Each structure stands twice: as C-alpha cells, then as structure tokens.
Amino acid sequence: MTAHFPKKETGPKVKPAKGKIDKNLLILLSILILIGLFLIGDVSLIEAEVKFGDRFHFLKRQSTWVIIGSGLCFLTAKIDYSVIRKFARPFFILSLFPLLLLLIPGVGVTVYGAKRWFDLGFINFQPVELVKLSSIIYFSSLAVSEEKKTVWQQLIILLIPGLLVLIEPDFGSLVLLVSSVGLIWFLAEENLIQLFLLIVSGLLIGGLLIFTSPYRTERVMGLVNPFHDPQDKSYHVYQLVLTLGSGGWFGRGMGNSRQKYQYLPEATTDSIVALMAEEFGFLGIFLFLLLFALFVFRCFRVARLAPDPFCQLLAAGITGLIAFQSIINLGAVAVLLPLTGMPFPFISYGGSSLITLMTAMGILFNISRYQNKKWLKKS
C-alpha cells in the first residue's frame, strides 16, 4: 500500500489498454454467492414448509435473483465506466423517484411500521438499494468534476435521499448511505477538519434520532442487556445470543441448527450469519469472515489500481458499501450494534439487495479491466 497515487486529473490522460477482468475477485464473489444459496437452502426449509408448503420456496426465489443479478452484473461489466460517469446525474435524479413514490399513502408495503418496499409480484423492490448505488456513482463524479462543489454543498444534495430514507423510516440504510458517501469524501482528500466536524454532527444527529424514537431506544437497550425482556422486547437479540452460544467452537454440524425451528426470527435474512455460526461454530465463522475480508480487500485492490480518480472513488465507494453493510449486519448479529434489518451482502435472502450489489459488482469488474499495471510494477 505504498503506491503513489497520481494527483487528480494530472496523470496520463491516456486510458490503459482494456484487459481481462479480475478473475480472482470473480471466484471469490462466486464462492460467496454459493455459500449464500447453500445457507438459505439449509435454514429456510422449516419456514418455507410452514409458510408456503414448499421446502425450497426461498431457495428457488433466491436462485432466480442470482440469475437476474448475474445478467445485470454481466451487462454493467460491459458498459464503459465513462458512460456511467456521463449519466451519473440523471441516474441519481431518476433513482429518487421510486423513493418519492413511497411517500404516497397506499403505495408500497408496510412491514413492522416501516414502508420500504414495492411489491412487484416476483420481487419486493426496495428503492433505497438503487439510491445507494446511484449516490455512490453521483458523488464519485462530483468529487472529480471540473466545477467542484464544496463538502457543504454536497451535503445538501445528500440530504435529499437522506431525508427520504429517514421518513420510511430505514435508519440502517440511512447510516449506510451517509457512511458510503462519507467514505468517498474521505478518499477524495476533502479537508480532514471539515470531515471531522461532519462526523461529529452526524453522530449527534444519529444519537438524537435513536433516543427520540422509542423502538430504536428499545433496540439499543437490548444491546446493553439481551436478557432484560427475553419474551418480548429483546426476544430477537436474546435468541441471537442463544443461537451463537449453541454453536461453540465447532458448531452443531451442517443442517443441525435447532434455532432455525422458528426460534430465531429473520432466520433467512438478517440472522442468517448467526445460524451459520450455530451450525459451523466459531471456527466456521472465523474462516468465513476471513474469506469475506479477502473479498473486500480484493475489491479495494481494484479501487487502488483503477485508471483514474473517478474509477478509484467509484470502486472504493462500492466496496465501502459492501463492507459497511456487512459490518452493520455482523454488528447486529454479534449484539454490538442495534438491529436495523440489514441483510448480509450476497448471503442473506432478499432480491433487492442481491441484485443491486451484483450490478455494482459488474461496475467493479468493468473497472478491473483497466488496471494500471504500471503502478504495480513500481511498487
């Protein structure tokens, strides 16, 4: 990591020759997706049987989304990143419309008091997923544009999707959106003092949001003591802890989870990593997280070797999105962070997240074609 990064737009304007995509990254991604399919098939049998009378209901749907996601991934891997940069602004603006639609009463699906979905029949479409991607592209392009906006100006732009997400409400997605864009600002060499001020005020607003909402407060209190109301308010956290504890060093063995028998809520989505920990133990989780870290680092490698600053920021932003999302999920499973309903990337059941992330990975693969080998040689 001692490579010298060229200054903004001052390096050679010539685009490196188009090469092959990063095969190792592709292999890592494929392994992750296969692990996800395997786990969903494993832990969803009971829930699928009880709710839908088809043991493979969840597995079939997730497989369908993997196929759709692969198609989109393949497509974005073909589109030149300069095209993406050109359409960054209209894509960003367009992506806000579905989010606006959710404000209309009667439109969208309300779950647990939050309205985050459209039911499109074959899939529950979550507009915020699209906004996350479009924001990363747009703010990456803003950071390198000629008529560069200040952080404060950019912050005002970020407030638009930010507030819309907060209204749903979807606190987890808000944190993810802000931190991913914040990451772009951080890597785009914005003033550290300004960024520090931003982080402090962000934390203050976040804390205010938590303690003005009873259900968020409830969830934070659940972290402090998972055992304070195990039958009701801290039920999910309590069951998460029991699930992890049931795993021990080596786990109960493949398919032998007991907590999946309806004890642990959100078994296929938010809690799926906990069930992995129950079946494969601490060692299993350790190996899995090592693999996932390897994947994230490989993504950052694509960012570092990207041919120009826009690509660098875009790739880093996408990687940051994946990394932060996994940390928010893992934090909740390990009872370090409050539950926000955040799926684990590529593993949890759910079409919106999977398809969006695979589309984003396509962009990353596209960028990996233009690796600046020269810098590699230097280092």
Added chain:
Amino acid sequence: MKSSRLLLLLLSLSFCLLAILTRFFYWQVVAGDELSATAQKQRFKTVEVSAPRGKIYTSDNYPMVLNQNLFSLYLYLPNCPSLSRELPEKLPPIFVSNFLAQEASPSADLDPEVLIEKEKDKINQSLASGKNWLILKRKLSLNSKKEIEDLNLNCLSFESENFRDYPEGSMSAQLLGFVGFDKNGSQKGYFGLEGFYDQQLSGLPGLMVEEKTLIGQPIFSEKRLKESVNSGMNLKLYLDRVAQFILEEELKKGIGLYGAVSGWGVILDPLSGGVLAMAGFPNYDPGNYNQFSGDLFSNPAVSEGFEPGSIFKPLIMAAALEEKVLRPETKCDRCAGPRKIGDYEIKTWNEKYHPDSTMTEVIQNSDNIGMVFVSEKLGKEHLLSWLKKFGFGEKTGIDLQGEAGLPIRSDKDWYPVDLATVSFGQGILVTPIQITRAFSALANQGWLIKPKVVQKIWLEDKDIFLAEENRGERIISPNVSEEIKKMLINAVENGEAKNFKPARLVIAGKTGTAQIPISGHYDQEKTIASFIGFTPADNPKFVMLISLREPSSSPWGSETAAPVWFNIANRLTYYWQLF
C-alpha cells in the same frame, strides 16, 4: 485518492472485523456452554405420554371394551390466517364420512348434507374463537388422516390418541359407562365400570422429554423417557357374554311386544354375588355417547328407585317365618274382605278375597290383605329391622358408579298404613339391584351376598385384585329358606303366571305389579310390572329380576314381565345345561 487514507480505512475495517470476531468468540466459546444449555431448555419440553387404558373382558374372556388408535386434528392458527376460507370447505366431508364409517349402525335419518353443514358451522365457530391452538376434530381414523394430509394444507397437525373400541357395540352400555373428556381435555371414565374403576383403568401417564419447534411440533430427533408409562389395568367381569346377549335380546323384544316405556333386567349368581348380566333399555352407544341424551347414561338397574310391588311379599314372609310369628300353614283370620287402616282402604288386586287362606296361598294369590296380616303379626319393630337386614336403605356397594342409596324413612315416620302397604311392596323405593340381592338370600340358604361386577383386575399376567368369596352375613336360616322356596315354587306352579311357565323348569318366583306414584297419588293406569325368581329351585344357578315400566298391552306383571322372564330362563337353562 490518497493511499494513506485508504490504509487508514483498511485499518479501521480490520479493527471492526476484529471487534466482531472477539464478540463472536465471547458468545460462542466463553459463554457458549451456558447459552447452549439455555437454548436447549427452551426446546426440550416435557410431554405426557398417555397410558393405554385397561381393557374389559367378560367371564368367558370375550373383550367388551378395547382400545383403538385414532387421531386428533389440531390447527395452529397464527401461521395460516389464509386457511380460514379453505378449512370449512374441505374438511367437513372428510369428518362426516369418518363419522359414518365409525357409527355401528348409522340410522337412516342422518343426512350427510346436514351433517356437513353442522361440521362447517363448528369449524367456523372454532376459527372465530380467537384461540391460537384449535382442536378441529377428534377420533379420526388412519384413512381420514391420510385424506386430510393429501389436501396439502399447512398448519394442521395430528396427535394420536387411544379411544375406546366396543367390539359388541352398545351391549351392556349402561353397565360399562363411557370414556369422555374432563375439563382439561384429558380422558376420563364416566358412569358404570369406566367411572367406578377410572383410576385402575386409566393407569399412570409417562413423561417424555421431546425436542420441539417454537410452535410445539416435534423435531425428529432423540426422545428421552423420563418416567415410564404405567398401563391401565384390565378388568375381568362376572358377566357372561351369552347371558348378557340373551337378556338384552329378550328384554328389548319384551319392551316392544308389551309396549313398555322402558325396562331393566338383573341376573345375579346367588352364591358369589357376581353380576351375570345386567341391562336397561333404552340405552346408548358408548362409542358415540355424545349423540345421545344424558338421561340414558345412568344404569337403571342400580340407580333407579321404584316401588317393587308384590315381588316384595316373599321377603316380608321370610322375615315373619324367621321371627317364628307364623308358619307356612298358618291361616289368615282377617282375609275375608278389604281392610280399613286409618282413612285408607286396602283391597286385593282383583278384589277377590280368600278367607282362611294359608300363608302359602297368600303368596300364591298375591294377597295384599294376607300380607297386611303378616305385617301385623311381625310388628313394626321387627318389620323395620328386617327391611334393614335385607339391605334396603343403603347402597349394596356394587362396583358401579352411580348406585343410588335410597334411604328409608326413620322409624318414627312409619304410620300403620305404611307398615301395611310395605308388606306388599308399595310405599317404599328400592333399586333393582337391592331387591335382587335381597331375593338372593332366599335362593342361597339365607346369605346376604354383596353384588359385584368385577371378578379380577389384572395387568400382564399378574393378578392385582381378586373379588372376595365372602358370602356376607347369614340372615335367614336354612329351614326358613326351604319353606319360602316351596312357597315360591308353588306360587309359580299355581299362580297367575302359571300358563306361561316352561313345563320342564322348576322355578321359584313371584310376580309383581306396582302402581307408580305420581305427585303423591297412584296412577291407576301406569304400573311397573316385574317378575323375580330363581332356577333351578333346588340348586339355583341364578336369580333374575325383570321389570317393564308402563307396559301398555296389560298392566300385570304376570302377563308381561313373567313371560319375558320365562323366555330368558328357558334359553339360559339350555345354555348352562341346567336340567
């Protein structure tokens, strides 16, 4: 993009990952054992394993009551609100065909369409009850269970349960009783033997520790038995299957033939006190008891009080002979006409009077005036003490639930007219089992036996209880019992029922026609017609009482109950080869 900032980012991410891994390590390894134990506790649930209920056999080892494995259908509603439309459509036809297949003799007036509508209403009511766990149906056969499973509906679960099986249908239903459900939904015996021996028959349930899902369905893994099942004990009765069959068939026929409202019959072994047969009509089907009126559940043979009428006379006569206040050849000197006692005038049944008739003739003619003479000879003190000696006023202690005790009035409440009428069996309430037991003392040389139904209680080749051979207290001397027996043989040979008697049999017996008191007055039309007796007279095999309530073809015991008695006795003596 500064590499130093990227490095800082990677370091922070690594730190987060490390923190998460540490936390995982804490929950999984450090606190793992304790949490794992807690998790196990919430999954492993102790469930009761019901003990198979004891079986009931006749003395000739035919099964009267067995068990059959049937299924109860449960619904866990919260998982499937959408089913509330499907269930009332799809389940009722299966329920109804299941019911009709189980019905021993489906009556023609059961319209399947009507039954289906009823089942539909029941399901809708259960669904609207607001409960999460619903029992939709009990007693489903294996076939019906399969049919329901083939519907591929979710959220339904089956639990197998043992239910009673009656190979002989409704035979001796009132003696057996039935198995219903108590408040908690567990099986419990009611009435008859099932009620009396409920504790012995039901055994003790075992406890099984079973791993279950959150909603209580079993996860198919190991089960651990915590406490083993103690099966219910089996009963062997004194009841003879053939005798019971003959009694029921003839009694039912008699009720129809003579147009009676109801009837009962008791056949006792006068030596052991064992109940050889016992029946009452109308009765019910214990396998489908809930389809019948609750009035039919109690056994009239042990729980119905009736005024016995003339069948009571031999008992009073025996008392007088025993007290030596008269002899069989003693002549009645006040039998020339009706007797007035207080405001009441006592007449004979046919208003024919027999001056100077002997005691043997008093019994033969069923002479009320003669019996008043006996009562007067005996005196109040002796008379009342003999009522108690014969066991009236208290339960016989027969091992059947629902026996009536029927206390008799305290001594000071007996007026002269009561002492007169009780001598011919009016003004006193007795149960069929009480009078049959008392009459047995005339048949067995004077022993007051205790009537009993169960001969033996056993479990897996091990006898747990054997009925005592105790004959009870001797209340009548052999001499007197011989004298009274002769009077009873004479009464059958020369009495009102002589024309019906099978010639080849020697029967000691007595007819009786009791008027039924209705709100303080005797109804002239309504009677209970009875015959009580035993045969063969010299070595009685059985004592039998047959009563018909309100026979419409003739009110007289001699023309209704007596022929039924003779028919049964005729068949029984062939069956037991008593010649």
